[in-house]
Amino acid sequence: MSLYYADIVQHLPLGLVIWELPDLNDIATFRLVEVNAIARHIFGLPLEGDLSTVLVDLKGDQAQPFPAFLQAESPELYADVIRSATMRDLGEIRYRQPQQPEQVFAVKAFPLPNQQVGAIFEDVSDRHRLEHALRRTEQKLVVHAQKTPLAVIEWNPTLEIIDWNPAAETLFGYSKREAIGCLVTDLIVPPDVKVQTEQAWRRLLIRKVGTSRTNENVTRFGDRIVCEWHTTPLVDEYSDVISIVSLVQNITGRKQAEAELKQFAAQLEQSNRELQDFASIASHDLQEPLRKIQAFGDRLKQKYQDALSEEGRDYLERMQNAARRMQELINDLLSFSRVTTKAQPFAPVDLNRIVRDVLSDLEIRIQQVNGRVELAPLPSIEADPTQMRQLFQNVIGNALKFYRPDQPPIVQIQSQILPISHPPDSLEATQLHSDDLAPGTDPIQAAAVSPVCQITIADNGIGFDEKYIDRIFSVFQRLHGRHEYEGTGVGLAICRKIVERHGGSITARSAPDQGATFIVTLPIHQVR
Amino acid sequence: MSAYRKPITILMAEDDEDDRILAKEALEECRLANNLHFVANGEELMDYLHHRGRYADSTTSPRPGLILLDLNMPKKDGREALKEIKSDAELRRIPIVVLTTSKAEEDIYRSYDLGATSYIAKPVTFDSLVEVMRVLGKYWFEIVELPSDRD
Numbered sequence: 001m002s003l004y005y006a007d008i009v010q011h012l013p014l015g016l017v018i019w020e021l022p023d024l025n026d027i028a029t030f031r032l033v034e035v036n037a038i039a040r041h042i043f044g045l046p047l048e049g050d051l052s053t054v055l056v057d058l059k060g061d062q063a064q065p066f067p068a069f070l071q072a073e074s075p076e077l078y079a080d081v082i083r084s085a086t087m088r089d090l091g092e093i094r095y096r097q098p099q100q101p102e103q104v105f106a107v108k109a110f111p112l113p114n115q116q117v118g119a120i121f122e123d124v125s126d127r128h129r130l131e132h133a134l135r136r137t138e139q140k141l142v143v144h145a146q147k148t149p150l151a152v153i154e155w156n157p158t159l160e161i162i163d164w165n166p167a168a169e170t171l172f173g174y175s176k177r178e179a180i181g182c183l184v185t186d187l188i189v190p191p192d193v194k195v196q197t198e199q200a201w202r203r204l205l206i207r208k209v210g211t212s213r214t215n216e217n218v219t220r221f222g223d224r225i226v227c228e229w230h231t232t233p234l235v236d237e238y239s240d241v242i243s244i245v246s247l248v249q250n251i252t253g254r255k256q257a258e259a260e261l262k263q264f265a266a267q268l269e270q271s272n273r274e275l276q277d278f279a280s281i282a283s284h285d286l287q288e289p290l291r292k293i294q295a296f297g298d299r300l301k302q303k304y305q306d307a308l309s310e311e312g313r314d315y316l317e318r319m320q321n322a323a324r325r326m327q328e329l330i331n332d333l334l335s336f337s338r339v340t341t342k343a344q345p346f347a348p349v350d351l352n353r354i355v356r357d358v359l360s361d362l363e364i365r366i367q368q369v370n371g372r373v374e375l376a377p378l379p380s381i382e383a384d385p386t387q388m389r390q391l392f393q394n395v396i397g398n399a400l401k402f403y404r405p406d407q408p409p410i411v412q413i414q415s416q417i418l419p420i421s422h423p424p425d426s427l428e429a430t431q432l433h434s435d436d437l438a439p440g441t442d443p444i445q446a447a448a449v450s451p452v453c454q455i456t457i458a459d460n461g462i463g464f465d466e467k468y469i470d471r472i473f474s475v476f477q478r479l480h481g482r483h484e485y486e487g488t489g490v491g492l493a494i495c496r497k498i499v500e501r502h503g504g505s506i507t508a509r510s511a512p513d514q515g516a517t518f519i520v521t522l523p524i525h526q527v528r
Numbered sequence: 529m530s531a532y533r534k535p536i537t538i539l540m541a542e543d544d545e546d547d548r549i550l551a552k553e554a555l556e557e558c559r560l561a562n563n564l565h566f567v568a569n570g571e572e573l574m575d576y577l578h579h580r581g582r583y584a585d586s587t588t589s590p591r592p593g594l595i596l597l598d599l600n601m602p603k604k605d606g607r608e609a610l611k612e613i614k615s616d617a618e619l620r621r622i623p624i625v626v627l628t629t630s631k632a633e634e635d636i637y638r639s640y641d642l643g644a645t646s647y648i649a650k651p652v653t654f655d656s657l658v659e660v661m662r663v664l665g666k667y668w669f670e671i672v673e674l675p676s677d678r679d
Contacts, residue, residue: 288629291652292546298654299553327652 015039015105015121021082022115027075033116042105042121044097078117081109092124104128151227151248155184157205157241159198171227171250173220190218201231205241208233214251225252279337283330290330293323325488329476332490335390336475339497344384346502346526351378351388351455355413358392365400371409378415379453382526387498392457394491395518399459401485404513407460415455417524450525452504458517463510473506495520503527536593536669537563541573541609542627543601547650550657551596551627558662560669565589570604573597574612577619592622594668597644599628599635607638614643621675623668 009016018034021027040047074090081088090107097103105121112118145152151168155161164179172179172188179187189197193216204211210232217227231246297320305313352375359366359373366373373396396411403409464472464479471477473496478489492506499506503523510516538560542548548566555561567573573595576583583589595613599606606626613619623645628635631649639647648664651657668674 284629288544291629291650292550294652295550295654295657296546299550302654 009034009036012036012120013038015042015123016118017121018112018116018118019078020114020116021079024079024083024115027079030075030078039121042095042103042123078109078119081111081117082115085111087111090119092128093121101125148247151246151250153179153184153246153248154243155246156243159183159185159201161187162243168248171219171225171248172217188217188219190216190224201244204231204233204244208235208239208241217248225250226255227251276337276341279333280341283334283337286326286330290323290326294320294327297323325482329488332488333475336490336494336497339387339494339501343501344386346382346384348380349383349385349388350380351392351415352380354385354388355392355396358389358396361393362396362400365397369400369403369409371400371403371411373411374413376412376414378413378455379417379524381453381522381524383502383522384498387501391495391498391520394495395457395520398491398518399457399461399516401487402461402463402480402516403459404462410460412458413455414458415453418452418454418521450523450527452521452523455520455522456517457520458515460515463512463514463516465512466508466510469508472508535563536674537565537590538594538596539565539567539573539576539592540596540627541567541570541601541606542596542598543568544598547598550654551661554654554657554661555665557658558665560661560665563590565592569601570606570609573609574604577613577616577622593674594664595622595624596627597624599626599630599639607635607642610639610642610644623674625664 015038016034016036017032017039020031020033021029022031023029035043035045037047039045077088077090087108087110090109093105093107095103095105103123103125106124107119107121109117109119145163145165148165149167151171152163152165153161153168154163161179161182161184164174164176166176168179169175174182174187185194185198185201197215200211200213210230212228212230215227215229217225219225228249228251229246230248231244233241233244236242297316301313301316301320308316355375355378359375362373365371396413399411400409468479472479473492475493476489477493478485478487496506499520499522503526504521506518506520508516508518538555540548540551542551552561552564555564565576567576575581576589577591579586579589597606597610606628610624610626613622613624620643624643625646625648626639626644627648627650629650636647648660651660
């Protein structure tokens with residue numbers, strides 16, 4: 001070989017090996033003629049020097065012209081190349097050197113003069129790995145497209161469907177075979193929105209960016225459905241759109257539920273507003289005639305008392321009592337509706353101060369009934385100060401009202417911080433759960449947002465049967481006759497409305513003649 | 529102290545007949561009803577003060593020394609009438625006591641802003657109405673000095 005060609009061989013970016021087979025019928029006579037630098041590198045051979053000794057050394061006994069990984073079948077194949085004088089593609093050979101990633105070589109053997117054969121080894125490992133990864137990705141995509149509950153539709157720039165997965169079959173009612181080749185706008189777009197849908201898709205083809213939009217579609221069976229289309233154009237290296245892939249989700253049910261929910265919320269708001277309007281208008285407008293009844297009753301009594309019989313005066317008395325009572329009911333209804341209409345913003349409130357103020361207002365009452373209120377330290381919380389005052393005024397006032405004749409009232413007010421946040425569930429608020437008293441019993445709620453404080457107001461009074469628990473927190477519900485205890489039965493309803501506005505709850509535990517314990521739970525911080 | 533004082537005219541703007549009767553009776557109770565006149569809405573009130581129409585004769589419709597004003601009235605309500613009177617150079621010296629069922633804070637603020645002299649929520653019982661009238665009469669007709677009529 002001339003030096004020039006020898007140089008080319010050595011620098012060839014391919015492994016090149018040349019063998020000679022002196023006796024065409026005996027592969028044992030194979031002899032290595034040339035191994036270029038790349039081939040030496042591939043086979044892990046010394047880069048310089050006479051290879052016959054190295055190969056002998058490697059094998060241990062006699063010179064082996066073929067590297068170990070070619071040993072098994074190759075000699076016969078290479079012999080064939082010489083005998084037939086034709087080039088052969090020997091395919092891919094995998095080879096793994098110790099501690100190295102597997103390598104893959106494309107091998108071609110070609111005949112040379114003088115009973116020689118050459119073989120070129122092209123390292124195709126990288127391409128191989130890439131292809132492998134691509135295949136995996138593709139398989140994965142196919143599986144995803146087949147199994148996903150989303151309809152997957154692929155269509156070309158002329159809006160012809162080119163792929164259609166099983167979910168698309170289910171959603172739209174057309175099989176893949178029926179769908180492919182159809183125009184997507186003909187198949188599943190209702191005629192009345194066809195033009196605008198086409199426009200939207202043409203814009204997509206021009207802008208070449210993915211979009212998500214809600215479209216109205218129609219199924220094979222003529223059903224109108226609302227779908228969310230997540231659409232991505234696939235572009236080639238020249239940024240030309242090859243095809244468009246859409247993931248389609250049927251959101252008809254969701255839309256319907258949303259609409260129903262919205263309508264329901266609107267109705268609720270409307271009825272709440274009406275209720276509030278009713279409460280405040282009724283309160284104001286009912287006051288007017290009532291005031292007249294009272295005023296003219298007063299006039300009647302003052303000017304004509306003597307003209308009336310005993311019975312007549314009694315009637316008048318009863319009429320005026322009823323009017324007074326009506327006045328109380330209206331005033332209480334008004335304060336009940338004011339919990340929401342006259343709500344003030346939440347601010348830091350020291351409950352100790354609130355309760356001390358309340359106690360000072362109730363001082364005369366406490367003295368009258370010879371009672372005692374024991375107050376443990378209370379926390380500061382975010383709340384409406386006026387409403388907190390109203391809350392404690394009502395609950396403590398009740399404790400001082402419903403005492404047992406033989407026992408002066410003792411009211412104990414205590415509090416503790418609970419790390420959990422009770423859901424502001426209005427049903428919960430009026431139902432008794434023994435768990436309510438045990439902090440931290442529900443680990444699921446432990447992660448909830450804000451700590452809450454639980455304040456208990458316990459008395460030693462007449463108590464009540466717990467089966468009336470729902471009743472005592474409702475408007476105008478009373479457990480006692482008006483002649484036994486005064487009041488309209490709105491106090492605890494106001495309390496409940498106040499704590500619910502604060503995201504808290506109120507409940508009670510009691511038994512007849514066993515006293516009552518009211519449990520108020522309020523968040524320390526208000527969610528903004 | 530002012531026995532020779534000319535009796536002062538009270539003008540009450542009130543659309544509710546019942547309330548007019550009650551007010552009249554309450555004022556009678558404290559002997560203040562001798563010069564009591566009524567109008568039923570804001571328009572009538574302005575007509576009276578400007579001697580228009582049936583109030584043209586100032587001997588039968590004398591300039592009031594005190595106006596008792598209801599806020600909620602048909603046609604022209606008390607708020608509008610109050611505003612007009614207080615922006616009229618001739619009339620603005622007449623003290624105006626708002627006497628209304630409304631306890632709404634915005635009505636209270638607004639009335640004082642517009643120049644009302646006092647704001648009183650109508651008492652519920654007749655006795656307290658009499659008491660209110662008595663105190664009003666004593667205050668306006670015995671205690672304070674009012675500017676002399678230039679009408």
